[in-house]
Amino acid sequence: xxxxxxxxxxxxxxxxxxxxxxxxxxxxxxxxxxxxxxxxxxxxxxxxxxxxxxxxxxxxxxxxxxxxxxxxxxxxxxxxxxxxxxxxxxxxxxxxxxxxxxxxxxxxxxxxxxxxxxxxxxxxxxxxxxxxxxxxxxxxxxxxxxxxxxxxxxxxxxxxxxxxxxxxxxxxxxxxxxxxxxxxxxxxxxxxxxxxxxxxxxxxxxxxxxxxxxxxxxxxxxxxxxxx
Ligand code: BTN
Numbered sequence: 001x002x003x004x005x006x007x008x009x010x011x012x013x014x015x016x017x018x019x020x021x022x023x024x025x026x027x028x029x030x031x032x033x034x035x036x037x038x039x040x041x042x043x044x045x046x047x048x049x050x051x052x053x054x055x056x057x058x059x060x061x062x063x064x065x066x067x068x069x070x071x072x073x074x075x076x077x078x079x080x081x082x083x084x085x086x087x088x089x090x091x092x093x094x095x096x097x098x099x100x101x102x103x104x105x106x107x108x109x110x111x112x113x114x115x116x117x118x119x120x121x122x123x124x125x126x127x128x129x130x131x132x133x134x135x136x137x138x139x140x141x142x143x144x145x146x147x148x149x150x151x152x153x154x155x156x157x158x159x160x161x162x163x164x165x166x167x168x169x170x171x172x173x174x175x176x177x178x179x180x181x182x183x184x185x186x187x188x189x190x191x192x193x194x195x196x197x198x199x200x201x202x203x204x205x206x207x208x209x210x211x212x213x214x215x216x217x218x219x220x221x222x223x224x225x226x227x228x
Pocket of ligand 1: 010013014034038047053055102103104105
């Protein structure tokens with residue numbers, strides 16, 4: 001695959017969008033640091049040197065929110081390769097022992113391209129104010145990791161899960177269910193202005209979260225989940 005390596009960029013997702021038309025599917029944009037890294041819901045994403053900040057340009061038949069799971073499963077497998085057991089926090093975070101290690105941001109233009117942006121805390125130190133909720137691989141393992149091999153493992157797993165997504169989305173979703181650690185647990189979901197309290201029951205085939213809210217079933221398509 002073609003990998004565009006940058007020292008510094010505002011956001012690899014923005015860069016990827018700008019070149020999406022000119023490059024083949026699978027092109028990867030990776031930067032040592034981002035000066036305007038972005039997260040979901042307009043949040044910013046701290047991206048100092050040492051982390052893995054990358055975006056993959058994909059051209060699937062349509063922009064599909066389940067692409068985030070392709071990223072999340074690839075991250076989970078990559079972490080497993082380095083001896084770290086991780087789970088998916090619906091819809092698109094990867095957590096290790098109660099702390100976030102990776103975030104995924106999918107953006108796209110219908111009929112044109114999808115950008116799968118992945119931020120993975122590898123060797124970057126976590127600022128004190130985020131310590132309670134975030135972790136990086138170096139903290140878990142205790143020594144510096146070769147960023148390049150972390151990236152290569154990730155690209156390999158992305159390739160595998162993207163194929164599964166295209167050919168057998170049911171298998172992708174089965175794996176997502178297996179790795180989603182909030183299922184069966186009491187959670188709070190923030191969807192828009194609403195705070196929904198209930199039990200997370202299942203991740204449905206379209207990627208939405210099925211919740212039990214005091215005996216009523218409800219499907220949530222997008223939101224922020226926390227364990228109660
Ligand atoms: C989130 O957890 O809210 C998603 C974070 C996504 C961060 C990655 S880093 C590479 C790519 N470029 C960005 O600006 N964001 C994504």
